[in-house]
Amino acid sequence: MPPSALDNRSALDASGAPVTHHRTANISSVNIFYREAGPRDAPVVLLLHGFPTSSHMFRNLIPALADRYHVIAPDYPGYGQSDMPDRAAFAYTFDRFAELVDGLLDQLGVTHYTMYVMDYGAPVGWRLALKHPERVTGLIVQNGNAYEEGLKEFWDPIKAYWSDHSEAHRKALFVLVDPATTKFQYTDGVSDTSRISPIPLRTRGFARSFSRRVHCGQRLVETGRSKKVPGVTVAGGRVVFACWIGSVRSCTVCK
Secondary structure (H helix, E strand, O other): OOOOHOOOHHOOOOOOOOEEEEEEEEEEEEEEEEEEEOOOOEEEEEEEOOOOHHHHHHOOHHHOOOOOOEEEOOOOOOOOOOOOOOOOOOOOHHHHHHHHHHHHHHHHHOOOEEEEEOOOHHHHHHHHHOOOHHHHHEEEOOOOOOOOOHOHHHHHHHHHHHOOHHHHHHHHHHHHHHHHHHHHHOOOOOOOHOOOOOOOEEEOOOOOOHHHHHHHHHHHHHHHHOOOOOOEOOOOOOOOOHHHHHHHHHOOOOE
C-alpha cells in the first residue's frame, strides 16, 4: 500500500497539528525524495522548488497548507535528498525532471493538482501542464520565467553554453554552483542573516535544458488559452537572475 493510501489520521499529530512526512520513492531507478502532508482526500498542491535549493525551501509553508490540502514537494535529482546520478549516465534536463515528478505523482495516485512553481520549478511545471493540461487545477508562479524577456544580461554566458555545449563554456558556469554564489542567493538583501537556515544544499544538477524553457512556456500559453485556470504570479523586486516581466507573462493562461 503506497504511503498516500494511509489513513488520514497519519496526517495529524497528537495535538491535531499537521505532520510532514519525509519519504523516498523509486521512480525509473532514481530515488526521489519528497515531503508529504495533509489529508489524502484533500485537493493536491504540488510544490516545485527552484535553484539552488530543494523541498527544504517549503518546510514552513507545508504545515501552513496541510490542514486543508494534500501537499507534495519533491526534490529533483541532484538536489536535496534525492539521488545524484552521474551526469555521464543521466540527463540533467527539465524534460527528465518533469518525467520523474510525473512518475512520482502517478505512483502516489495523484490525478489533479494545483502547482506552485518557483524558479526552476517553472520549466518543470510547464512540462507537466503541457503533458497533462486536464490535471492542472491552478497555478501559483513565483519568479517563474517563461519568456525571452525574462532572460537578462546575466544569462549571456549560459546562452553561450547552450549554443555549443563546449567544455570551455561549461567551465565558465562553475561559478554558479560555487558555495559563495549559493550563499549570495540566500543572503542578498537580508538584514538579519541569522534567520537563514544553514542546512547544506546539494545543487550539482544544474539543468542543461534551460534554453528550451522559453519555448516550453510559449507553448504553454498557446495550448492553455482554451483552458483557463485560477492563478497568481509573484515577482520579487530584488530578482537578480531574471526579469519580472517573464514571470508576470507566464500567467497568461490564468483567469
